[in-house]
Amino acid sequence: MVGFQTLFSKEITRFLKVGFQTIGAPVLTALLYLLIFSNALRGRIEVYPGSGIDYLQFLVPGLAVMSLLQNAFANTSSSIAQSKMMGNIVFVLLPPISHLEFFLAYVLAAVVRGLIVGFVVVFASLLFVALPIENLVTILTFGFLGATMLGSLGLIAGIWAEKFDQIAAFQNFVILPMTFLSGVFYSVHDLPNFWQLVSYLNPFFYLIDGFRAGFFGVSDVEVFHSLIIVSTVTFALSFGCFLLIRAGYKLRS
Amino acid sequence: MNAISVRDVYKYFGTLCAVKGVTLDVVEGEFFGLLGPNGAGKTSLINMISGLSVVDSGSIEVNGSDVSKDYLRARRMLGVVPQELVFDPFLSVYQTLKFQSGYFGIKHNDSWIQEILGALGLDEKADSNMRSLSGGMKRRVLVAQALVHRPPVIILDEPTAGVDVDLRQGLWKFIRELNERGHTIILTTHYLEEAESLCGRIGMLKKGELVVVEKTEQLLQSSEGLTIRLLIASGDCHLPESLNSFQTKLIPGGAEIIVPNASNVEEVLAHLRVANIKYDSLQLDRRDLEDVFVSVMRSGKDG
Ligand SMILES: Nc1ncnc2c1ncn2[C@@H]1O[C@H](COP(=O)(O)OP(=O)(O)OP(=O)(O)O)[C@@H](O)[C@H]1O
């Protein structure tokens, strides 16, 4: 237990020490998106027709989840990849830390960073726009699941990658397109059929839709439906990641 | 009980077989030396013992705990000083040891940390960042890290590579004390004098195979005798036939004659005088572990 606590707090310290980059920078990016998109698109896009929800309001939860996902991924992937390349990963491989503790320490630290970034984005946005909160539990549930999903995915990527380029490629060619095509900036009902279909195949879409429902009580898909899909994907990725750790894949070659 | 018990262990890297069917027992309290040339498989074997790499076939136990089935217990018993000079550049020396204690489940470890820092000559560096330390200092920290949880079995993979004479002596004194207090020590080194003076028993790996495991005294006995080394500046050296009863060898700038014991030296010198061999200087060497090592590595038994 002390082993887990130590590794967890080590991972937390790691990103807090450079909080300017790990929290400050992503929040600033999200706010810039908010500023630019809202000015460019306000009035041109009507979301959830008849609900009275303003585009700027609509945008905030999407941006918050996007930042949350990207940062949860970045935390585990960069930490593991860096330790592997520096060789100091041996310091956490030699001690009696169980496979489960190892997995949880890394992923939960990523969840903490993801949630911090996500919520700072929401709070900072309140300076520009008022937001309703329909159901806090829904918000927290989807936030937690999303951060766990991407924390696990980042851990898998970090374990697998042999170079930083590979992590960057994963971020640019998988995570980024998937977040952009998931309805951060629009409601999928406004999309042509083909792109609607693509969105329905994207687990991030359900994450964002569910998270947003926690604010407005309105969503493209039934919230419960989204919860099932998101939980399933999160569990599958977490379990896959745990199995890799247990097998020592690439870590104990 | 056996501190380490290795049973018919193999390790493959692709098609390369780095460890070939090694079976070895290290008894509790022993000071064991694992020797072998570069690439012999010492580190590969150690990594399997410490769980840093999976055992491809065979089994390994540390203090009776299997390194894969009962990995938590096995790892708690072990302290490992890795061969590579690795460190966390974001931490100070003290933080490094504090975190390492935590990983091993120890929350309050300050007095022991202070003791190891002192013994390894690191007290003044406690608050220095790891990045700012010299190579030798970093290696001391690696040794300290391996000891934070007072492991009953300590494995040191070339702990004295790149370390100055001062620390080397200090380090050995400290490790010896730990051994006297009951810790089992397993050591790899390329400094054979170190192994000779420290290790009670020695194993030699050659291309992944354990070709010799023997008490150090016995190994040395098997090669008792003296080497008489003649240095002849002219390089022109022909040993008389009267010396054929001894083992002789021409070396660059002279010759070596190996005799069973000291009383033979006079005899050899007499033969040299009779044959009128002029030499510029003469050295007498006790045969040592290095000679044994060289002859084992040259001998026919080959992987
Ligand atoms: N991760 C790896 N991938 C591929 N080959 C490896 C790997 N690790 C070791 N080897 C190979 O296995 C063999 C044994 O290497 P090992 O590091 O165990 O030798 P060693 O006895 O420790 O040598 P040294 O004295 O140089 O430290 C070598 O041929 C080495 O190239």
Ligand SMILES: [Mg+2]
């Ligand atoms: Mg080695």
